[in-house]
Amino acid sequence: MPILEARSLTKTFRRPDKASGFKGAVKHLMQRKFKNYTAVDGIDLSIDAGESVAYVGPNGAGKSTTVKLLTGILRPSEGTVRVMGRDPHTERIANAHDIGVLFGQRTQLWWDLPVEESLKLLKHMYGVSDADYQRRIAKFDELLDLNEFMPALARTLSLGQRMRADLACALIHDPKMVYLDEPTIGLDISVKDRLRAFLRELVNDGTTLLLTSHDLADIEEVCERIVVIDKGAIAYDGSIERLKAHYITTKAVNLYLEGTADVPALAEKFPDYEWTAGEAPSEVTVTYESGRFTTAEVLGSLTAQLSPRDLSLSEPSIEDVIRRLYAGELTK
Amino acid sequence: MPIRHASGVYWRALAAHVRSVIEYPADLWIMATAGAVWNVLQFAFLAVLFANVPHIEGWGFHEMLMLSGLLSIAGGANALCFDGAWNTGSMVIKGDIDYRITRPAPVILQVGSSHIGLQSFGELALGFAMLVYGWIGAGVGMAWIPVGALAIVCAALIQTALVTAFCAVNFWIKSPMSIFAFLLIQLQGGAMKLPLGVFPAAVRVVALFIVPVAFINVVPVAVFTGHMTAWWLVGVPLAAVAAVALAAGVYRLGLRAYDSAGH
Numbered sequence: 001m002p003i004l005e006a007r008s009l010t011k012t013f014r015r016p017d018k019a020s021g022f023k024g025a026v027k028h029l030m031q032r033k034f035k036n037y038t039a040v041d042g043i044d045l046s047i048d049a050g051e052s053v054a055y056v057g058p059n060g061a062g063k064s065t066t067v068k069l070l071t072g073i074l075r076p077s078e079g080t081v082r083v084m085g086r087d088p089h090t091e092r093i094a095n096a097h098d099i100g101v102l103f104g105q106r107t108q109l110w111w112d113l114p115v116e117e118s119l120k121l122l123k124h125m126y127g128v129s130d131a132d133y134q135r136r137i138a139k140f141d142e143l144l145d146l147n148e149f150m151p152a153l154a155r156t157l158s159l160g161q162r163m164r165a166d167l168a169c170a171l172i173h174d175p176k177m178v179y180l181d182e183p184t185i186g187l188d189i190s191v192k193d194r195l196r197a198f199l200r201e202l203v204n205d206g207t208t209l210l211l212t213s214h215d216l217a218d219i220e221e222v223c224e225r226i227v228v229i230d231k232g233a234i235a236y237d238g239s240i241e242r243l244k245a246h247y248i249t250t251k252a253v254n255l256y257l258e259g260t261a262d263v264p265a266l267a268e269k270f271p272d273y274e275w276t277a278g279e280a281p282s283e284v285t286v287t288y289e290s291g292r293f294t295t296a297e298v299l300g301s302l303t304a305q306l307s308p309r310d311l312s313l314s315e316p317s318i319e320d321v322i323r324r325l326y327a328g329e330l331t332k
Numbered sequence: 333m334p335i336r337h338a339s340g341v342y343w344r345a346l347a348a349h350v351r352s353v354i355e356y357p358a359d360l361w362i363m364a365t366a367g368a369v370w371n372v373l374q375f376a377f378l379a380v381l382f383a384n385v386p387h388i389e390g391w392g393f394h395e396m397l398m399l400s401g402l403l404s405i406a407g408g409a410n411a412l413c414f415d416g417a418w419n420t421g422s423m424v425i426k427g428d429i430d431y432r433i434t435r436p437a438p439v440i441l442q443v444g445s446s447h448i449g450l451q452s453f454g455e456l457a458l459g460f461a462m463l464v465y466g467w468i469g470a471g472v473g474m475a476w477i478p479v480g481a482l483a484i485v486c487a488a489l490i491q492t493a494l495v496t497a498f499c500a501v502n503f504w505i506k507s508p509m510s511i512f513a514f515l516l517i518q519l520q521g522g523a524m525k526l527p528l529g530v531f532p533a534a535v536r537v538v539a540l541f542i543v544p545v546a547f548i549n550v551v552p553v554a555v556f557t558g559h560m561t562a563w564w565l566v567g568v569p570l571a572a573v574a575a576v577a578l579a580a581g582v583y584r585l586g587l588r589a590y591d592s593a594g595h
Contacts, residue, residue: 013591068592073433075588096436105594108431110348110446117348125341125437153352 003177003208004047004070008079011040011065039065041232042079049176052209054219054240057229058326063212064103066229067181070210071101083177097126100175104182107162108169109154115165116150119172126173133172140168143198160191167195177208184215196221216319228325235325240318247321252287252314253298254278257306269305273298282309341437345445346413353450360450367408367454374400374525375462389529394469395557397462399525402487402549404459407517409488410495411449412456417495419447420586421502421510427593440583444496472556479565483552486572490548493575496583503586520545527559540567547571 017035018028040062047053057063068074070081072088072095081088088095102108109118123133140146144164149157157165163183170178180199184192192215199222203209211223219226219240226243228236236243255261261284267275274287288298295313302308353360378400382393391399420443423429432442467480498513528536528550539546547568554560 064594068430071434073430073590073592092433093436096434099434101431101434103430106426106428106430110345112447113348113352117352121341121345121348122435124344125435127337 001049002046003049003051003084004045004210005082006043006045006066006070006079009040009043009045009066009069009076009081010038010078011062011069011074012036012038012077038232040069043229043232043234045227045234045237047177047208047210049208050203050206051225052203052223053211054223054226055210055212055229056214056216056219056226056322057235061229062232063229064181067101067103067179067210067212071099071179072096097173098176100170100173100178102163102166102170102178102180102183104163104166104180104185107154107166109157109162109165111154114151114153115146115157118154118165118169119150122169122172128173132174136172136174137168140164140171143201144168144194159186160188163187163191163195167198171202175207178202178210180209180211180213182213183211184213184218192217216322220318228322230326243321244318247324249290250274250287251290251295252285253295253302254312254314255284255286255302255306255308256280256310257282257284257308266306270301285314338438338441342441342445345442346448349445349448353448360453363450364453364457367411367451368458369454370451371400371404371455371458371462374404375458389527390559391527391557392470394466395553395559396525397466398470398472398553398556399527399549401459401461401463401466402484402553403520403524404455405463405484406487406491406548408452408455408459410492411452413448413488414444414492414496415449415452416444416446417492417499418510418513419443420496420499421506422508424502424586424590425506425508425593429587429590430592433587433590439587440496440580444492467556470557476556480552480556483565483568486568487548487552489572490544490575493572493579494543494545497575497579500579500582500586503583503589516543516545520548524548524550527554544571544575 017033260281276285499510
């Protein structure tokens with residue numbers, strides 16, 4: 001049973017159609033012209049309860065706009081959204097009790113108030129009981145070290161502290177569906193690790209999660225399913241494992257030879273493989289199709305004929321696949 | 333949305349801001365003094381004016397003082413209780429309305445209670461001082477006090493609602509400056525400290541029935557001092573209800589038109 005269902009979801013914005021510079025601005029003042037820009041183009045998305053879904057795409061692909069449509073912030077131009085059977089825009093208040101939202105680029109903390117006051121205001125807003133509030137704050141403190149900055153004004157927090165506080169704000173009412181838009185943006189590696197561990201625990205507890213991020217480590221560590229969006233449309237929707245199995249069709253071996261690697265000669269000698277010069281003169285990378293050759297076969301032929309000083313295997317990376325999906329090299 | 337829950341959210345946010353403000357007494361005193369000084373200047377201006385002119389359109393010094401006092405109270409109440417509405421424009425541009433839409437409380441109350449204007453403490457103190465001084469000096473009498481209290485509540489509501497409605501225009505015009513609300517305040521500061529009789533009929537119609545700013549201070553004071561019949565007082569709560577409905581309606585439409593930031 002899907003907890004979230006979007007059908008033919010489309011969002012079009014109207015933008016001024018004008019030339020740049022002062023002349024363009026004056027002309028636009030006299031002759032108003034606009035053009036439509038489709039940020040989200042007929043998306044179908046269904047998320048089951050308890051799923052953790054990564055929603056990724058290049059800048060301007062429509063990720064944030066989709067999240068705003070799913071959370072009821074924006075009204076769809078066309079199509080429908082249902083979250084637990086409700087329209088998040090028209091049934092905003094009822095929907096708000098069941099969802100938690102974090103936009104990494106903005107804070108929901110009251111800027112002039114201590115973090116604790118913001119959390120208490122949200123507690124009252126969501127009607128959280130004292131016992132539940134204390135229990136959740138204790139848990140957040142255990143995982144996010146919240147008490148360290150609870151008395152501090154929001155405007156005095158570091159980015160990492162602010163993000164941890166915002167995460168607590170998004171989850172204080174124990175929402176069933178959580179949307180996190182770039183939750184690790186700008187954070188240092190230790191805070192990122194902490195947040196990811198927290199999110200894994202959240203998913204293990206059965207919370208449904210939709211996560212957008214440019215940091216693919218967030219995705220691999222937290223999510224099971226990945227939806228890739230490009231130019232407002234879904235380019236891939238499936239498990240991360242399937243993505244790897246389906247799209248990672250080549251593997252690579254890095255060889256460190258005794259002398260300088262003659263790449264053209266090697267390419268002529270082993271025409272079935274792709275040869276690329278490495279950073280050092282003696283280093284060369286051999287790329288082969290994993291469907292045609294096993295790693296053992298490749299290593300056997302290379303070591304027998306070239307006697308390399310050393311070698312290493314390159315693990316397939318989800319990052320490469322997504323980069324190629326963004327670049328349009330791969331299709332659904 | 334139960335009204336009790338919504339008002340609870342609003343008052344708690346406001347109380348939290350007051351607690352926060354008290355922690356920075358220097359800011360509070362400086363801003364409150366600025367608000368008070370502005371009103372002292374109003375008082376001084378009227379005192380000098382009436383030292384040379386016996387009356388304006390039949391209104392004397394104490395009656396005019398009541399006009400300024402009630403307007404200051406309305407402005408101070410707006411700044412104390414709903415100053416966040418002035419940030420509507422910048423919130424729309426920056427996409428700061430987003431989070432407020434995802435919370436189970438009216439957006440208009442969340443925005444209104446997101447800030448308090450510290451100058452309000454000075455405005456309210458001096459506003460009440462001018463009103464009481466004018467009230468006694470004009471010989472209005474104790475019998476009008478309950479109606480006066482109602483007029484003060486309505487004045488605060490009308491002022492707040494009109495400012496909020498004008499600030500909500502920024503959902504469409506996309507500017508951080510609430511220029512229409514600012515114009516409203518400027519026009520009130522200039523025109524609504526004078527009796528309605530000095531203006532042409534068209535201006536009187538606008539101030540009474542189109543943008544009912546006259547019901548904030550001019551109508552109640554005119555009734556209390558015998559310049560208008562008591563029937564006009566019926567219009568004060570009606571104007572308050574109409575203004576609040578207008579603000580809520582414009583804000584609701586604005587939220588429908590809201591397209592956030594960063595597509």
